[in-house]
Amino acid sequence: MSAEAEGRSAAERFREEQHLGVQPLGDLVALIEQATGIDVAVLEADQDQHGLxxxxxxxxxVFIGVACTSRPMRQRSTLAHELGHVLFTDVTDNSAGAWSHRSHEEIRADAFARHLLIPIEGLREFLGERELLSQSVLSEVVQRFLVSPSIAAIALCQAGYIDAATKREWLALTTPQLATRFGWSDQYRALRDESARRRAPQRLLARAISAYAEGVLSVQAIATLRGITRQEAEAELREAGVVPSEQPVEWADLTELPDADVDLAALDAALEGPDHDAAAPEVTAGEDG
Incomplete structure (x- = not known):
């Protein structure tokens, strides 16, 4: 079976197992964490680092990490790509993402991501019997499924809506261009702001907040985990009614303390000895020079 076929089959199986149908997917971070139990984090990283x-x-x-970015559609495809590696139990080399040589595993993960984000049947359900598609329809597909124009163009070609020449032309388009031309730049800006923010794994953050409420973890630890200031974290927690509990100090009952057996003989002997300081010679101002 080809990498493309393997990726598509796995994506369809994942959607079926998670009862996702063929509709567009919302928050991928939450979906992956809830469906697989894997911790996912959005981290600040170098410009060339997309995900691991x-x-x-x-x-x-297993842990999935993706980079903060101003390109939300890329972040979504990266999340889906890394999920593909997880489901195929790939052991990947983080440096293996060079386009000069794409391994079978990388091509398969690409196919999985594309079919997960924009399933062919979902595309057909959305477009129906439309013919002679224009860039405005491409924009609708990108906006609905929250994928890049290149991923949308490949899916449209596979579904038989456009030919190879149109696909090559549309591969050069960008999401900001379509959003600006067709009136949804405000939505795109909101998506971009979201993808540019750090995001801690939900389970880890929930445990940290629980520890803070128990009074055993500082608010600074939560602020650091989320990438916000201490004041912001404290204000949010207080508004949510989460405040650290005061740990009661339990004092021991004196009657429960053990008897202390202390030998003070040496101290008594020292106190009863001669006062050496009293025998010290007096020093006059003249002798002191």
Whole structure:
């Protein structure tokens, strides 16, 4: 089976298992965390770093991290791509993303991401029997499924709505261009602001907040985890009714304390000895020079 076929089959299976139908997907971070139990974080990273998946075979633990970016559609495709690696149990080399040589695993993860984000049947359900599609329809597809124009163009070509020449032409378009031309730049700006913010794994953050409420973790730790100021974190927690509980100090009952067996003989002997300071010679001002 080809990498494309494997990716499509896995995406369809994931949607079926999670009862997602063929509709557009919303918050991918929450979806991945809830569906798989995997911790996902949006992190500040170098410009060339998009995403990674790390697996600890000893603890059977997996972590997905994606970079903060002003390109929300890319972030979504990166999240879906890394989920593909997880489901295929790939052991990936983080440096293997160079386009000069795309491995079978990378091509398969690309296909999985595309079919997960914009399933062919969902596209057909949305467009119906439309013919001779224009860029305005491409914009509708991008806006509805929240994918890049290139991913949308590939899906439209696979579904038989456009030919290869139109696909090549549309591959050069960008989401900001379509959003500006067709009137949804405000929505795109909101998506961009969201994708540019750090985001901590939900389970980790929930445990941290619980520890803060118990009075065993500082508010600064939560602020650092979220990438906000201490004052912002404290204000949000207080508004939500989350305040650290005061840990009661339990004093021991004196009757429960053990008897102290202290030998003071050496101290008594020292106190009863001669007063050496009293025998010290007096020093006059003249002798002091």
């Amino acid at each position: 998946m790390m697996r600890d075979p000893q603890r059977d633990a």
